[in-house]
Amino acid sequence: MSPRNKEQFKEIRDQRQQELRRSAIQMFSQKGFASAKISDITSNAQLSHGLFYHYFASKEELYIEVIRDILYDFIDLVEQAAEFEMTALGKMEWLTEATHSGSIKEGVYRHILVLQALYSDHLNELAKREIVALYKEAVDGIGSIIKTGQQEGLFVEGDPEELATYHLSLAHGLLLWNARTEKPVQLSTDKVLRQLKKTENGGTC
Amino acid sequence: MSPRNKEQFKEIRDQRQQELRRSAIQMFSQKGFASAKISDITSNAQLSHGLFYHYFASKEELYIEVIRDILYDFIDLVEQAAEFEMTALGKMEWLTEATHSGSIKEGVYRHILVLQALYSDHLNELAKREIVALYKEAVDGIGSIIKTGQQEGLFVEGDPEELATYHLSLAHGLLLWNARTEKPVQLSTDKVLRQLKKTENGGTC
DNA sequence: GTCTATACGACGATAGAC
DNA sequence: GTCTATCGTCGTATAGAC
Incomplete structure (x- = not known):
């Protein structure tokens, strides 16, 4: 050979x-x-x-590997956003759009998969903790972007990590809902980011 | 007998x-x-x-009945909120807290159940459409509350139904996330409702 | 109405030929 | 590396006694 x-x-x-x-x-x-x-x-x-x-080796082995894949991809996406040469707002806009890009169905399937893994008992607690840790890594990455946004004075005050959680909750919840309606609401990055921005009309106030 | x-x-x-x-x-x-x-x-x-x-008659029959139960309960909750004698903001605050009350786990399980039903193929399309329709009924109810809030001048402008979708996405996404972290972020009704309120400091601006 | 025992099918996993 | 055939297990659904 x-x-x-x-x-x-x-x-x-x-x-x-x-x-x-x-x-x-x-x-x-x-x-x-x-x-x-x-x-x-x-x-x-x-x-x-x-x-x-x-x-x-088994169905379960493939299962956990697939979930790892998904989360690694997501962490990559966040890191990519962080490295751009633009304002924090720009980074968040890019990230929001990237999360919702591609086939909507595909994005939603990946998200549901992670949820299922966390809330069913096919996986042992150790594996679940690993998944939570990976997700948290992504949240932290987003938190960092938000922190710089606060320093730029464009974002509201508050714990960056908490704000990141709110942002992801909104973005993913919306993803889920959009995938099921006949005529999905056109994603509005603006509206998703409204909760982060300080005010709509800044200094003219 | x-x-x-x-x-x-x-x-x-x-x-x-x-x-x-x-x-x-x-x-x-x-x-x-x-x-x-x-x-x-x-x-x-x-x-x-x-x-x-x-x-x-079968496992599947029970499945769909259970999901119907959950959604009817949710629709009831929204109707209850709508009938209170208070401002739209007060109603939304009550509803937000009610959604997150009781055992967190219980709320999250009910939510996941609906998601699973929508995104798996245990159910035929007809049953799924019924579920979507019920969910939409709840969204419409929330949309109505938001509409009165806009007339009161406290809420941002925009399609009420769309805003309701955003609100639910945020609330449910947060529910999911909170249920998995060791020390859940204390639910902040304030922050969940921030996207709806016109500005944080209203007339003093 | 409630139970135990069982028929029957489905699926994960393995063995072994090519 | 790839396939088909097969084993063993488990779970839905039914039958029938109490």
Whole structure:
């Protein structure tokens, strides 16, 4: 077996892994952990169900990995926003829009998946604590942005972390609601950010 | 069989039904539809699992009834708020606190249950539409309160229904988050309502 | 109305051929 | 690496005794 072949195998393995993860996000969030069958996940990724166990030890293992993936992505997004060369308000606008970009359904599925993981008992407390910790990392990142916004004098006073929590609550709640209505309310970054901004007409007051 | 006995039987039936519904809310929301076994629901209500089918035709039937119950309760709550003799702001404050009262966990479980119902495929589209319609009824009720608040000049301008959606998104999102953190952020009705109020210091400006 | 026992199907996981 | 066939388990729903 040449090293060439070894590499090729590894590539195939990685690619299949990725396909299964993608498929799992879809299935788990649409059907929930228990109802998403292995065969749902594999057939959606166009593999046989037997092959699943060459890539993951169990259904539960895949579940937790997928949730980790989602949260890492979200943390990345926040970090990306933080590094832009713009005002805190601009960063928050960008972040708000990015959270709601792409397919609405996709965003909402990912969010529900995290919720389900936290509030069901498929996962042990240790795993749940890890998830909470990752989410908190994202909240802290947003808190930092808000803090600079306060120093710029554009944002209301108050504990930045608490304000970040309020912001995320609003953004995600809205995401959920929008995904179900026939004609979704056009997302208004303005309105989502209203609670953060000091006043609408600043110095002219 | 005397009429006296007939009545007694009916009472027992009703009571058992109620016990099963209560138990089901707990189990469904904690474990999800698929993972909540009939035996979980019955044993939690201290009945044998066989007896379940004397009260409900299937697990799915109970599921949808329970969700209806939750939404009817919520609509009642909004109507109650609307009928008070107070300003719109007072009504919204009362409603916000009522939503977060009782055990936090209980409130959050009920909310998650509705979400799960909407975003999983245990329910057919018809049932989902009914749920959305009920939820919308509650949103409309809140929208009405907001409208009077605008006429009083205390609330920001904008489509009342849209503002109601934002309010609920924030309130429920916060509920979810609070239930998972070790030391929940003390609910601040003030901050939840900030997005609705016109300015913090009104006429003195 | 309440219970226990059981039929029946579904699904996670494994074995073994290719 | 990929597939099909199969085992073992678990859970819904039913049957039938009390």
